[in-house]
Amino acid sequence: MTHPAHRHQHAGHPRPGHQHAGWRTAAQATLHCLTGCAVGEVLGMILGMAFGLHNGATVALSVLLAFVFGYALTMRGVLRAGLDLGRAVRIALAADTVSILVMELIDNTVMVTVPGAMDAGLDSALFWASLAGSLALAFALTVPVNRWMIGRGRGHAVVHAHHH
Template sequence: MEHTEHAPASWGMAAQATLHCLTGCAIGEVLGMVIGTALGWGNVPTTALAVVLAFFFGYALTMRGVLRAGLGFAAALRVALAADTVSIAVMELIDNGTIALWPAARDAGLPDALFWGSLAISLVLAFLVTTPVNRWMIGRGLGHAVVHRHHAGHH
């Protein structure tokens, strides 16, 4: 593959990549919180489960599209890891950092409006921080640019 100069990614492309990542993260976060709460776990194991599930669902959503484009499982997994690891990591850091620094939110339960409100706010903050990161990465042929090379015509 020849080296080409990458054009700056559009904010729209970066936002789309971030929303894609946010979807997987939100599914994993909520599912982890529901499972941890249902099992009576404390904040640390519940958060750990939510983070693991956020990565799982983030990767799974990317893999779904890439597998549909015809890549094999191992290749699709490599694409998902390359495309989403930094994005999900930044998103989870901001998301969980927001909740960790907000004591009332940390102790809110699933039936509490504060739980859902703080989750929404933390995800919005994560989106706002992660979008420029994704724009920078895509502009350098990294992150979701890897995905677009595999299914540009299949989206």
């Protein structure tokens, strides 16, 4: 049994196998994720609307491209660190899947629930304001998720092990 004073000394330190997960670290990880998601999301929305796809197909395309670009950004970094392609894919999947999933769920929910946003067209302020707002909200709500995951050695914590 650990002496109470000893437990108090370690109260602010991460447990073995866990990383310190400050808000800044979580925000940086989420911003990294948002970059890939935003590129894929915007491209998917533009392509879906330009080709006249149904809203459901446009959302599906946007989500697919968000995952592709999100994973690609992470893979680019770990490939530069010298990892082989197979390992880079596994790290990207482990690092980004939950973050991208949460972000896409939030931002697409906003886009389809804002009246007229999906039908507004690419030249509409409503469309662009809704998309910008949905991505901002997705970022804000995904930061705590990433903080929780990094604190448990998951999510972007697996990428950080390969940056040094």
